[in-house]
Amino acid sequence: MADRSAATLPRKERLILELLASEGPMYGLQLVERSDGALKRGTVYVTLGRMEAKGLVESQQEAVPHGGIGLPRRIYRPTALGERMLRAWTVFARELAWGR
């Protein structure tokens, strides 16, 4: 069952969804680099973890090549719910701007 907090979309979560929707699946570090300082390395995975719990994004561990060393990274992509949420918020923001 989806979390009730999924009904809100904080600024950072919206930015992540926008980046993932416009540029395709990305690693956390790529999101940090593309965000022009809006996302930080120390907190991006906390935000992504929360979004995953809400059902807005899904992640998958990259395949480690044979003989590769180090931990595998996680690649993130928006879920159908995440894409719907982003569209809804975009419409909502546009409606608010129109109403001014």
Add this chain to the structure above:
Amino acid sequence: MPGTTLLRIARLLFNEHLLSVVVEPTIADLQREVADAGSDGRKRLRARWRGYCAFWTLTLVAPFASWASPVSAAGAVAFPGALARLAVSSMAIALLAVIGPVAAAWIGAVAAVGALFAIGIHTWYDRHPSDIPVPAEPQRSSPQINFSSTEIAGNVGGLIFSVGSVFIVAVGLPSTIWFLFAATIAGCFLAWALAAWHRIQPTYGLPENRITLR
């Protein structure tokens, strides 16, 4: 391999879910960046520094931010006591990094001496208990620092006190420096006018309001 020790520390602190969702990707980024830096020492150092900063930041942030996920229900923090100690140590390290080693050493020395002094005073009062006079009526006024109630003689000592007080306020609140400067000039004019007026009318006013030159 960079990050191995960090991962070992994280395994003591966080559960499997938080490790796989938050900690391991952060360490994986550190390892990938260090690997991408190649043999360039400066780039490798920079990658390590950024990765370590990210790790310690998430160590401080993760326990507070995990409330929104089911992780909190499952007990995201494996060992809360260790986490609290780690948080305090991280804050101390961050303080060191922000204010620099010299200032940090100075603050540490002052804090240590202050603590020793406090322990000494406490011990002395335990061994030499004294009766503290209790006021007959409970004090109704709130404690405050009121410069206007401080008695100052019209001599060099009074001048030093006044100048020193203004200097302390100016150092503590630099934005008020022009106000203090203007107030000093205005005060000098007011004092000159009052002195001239009292010279003309020496018997007027309450005795305590008379300016006494010693």
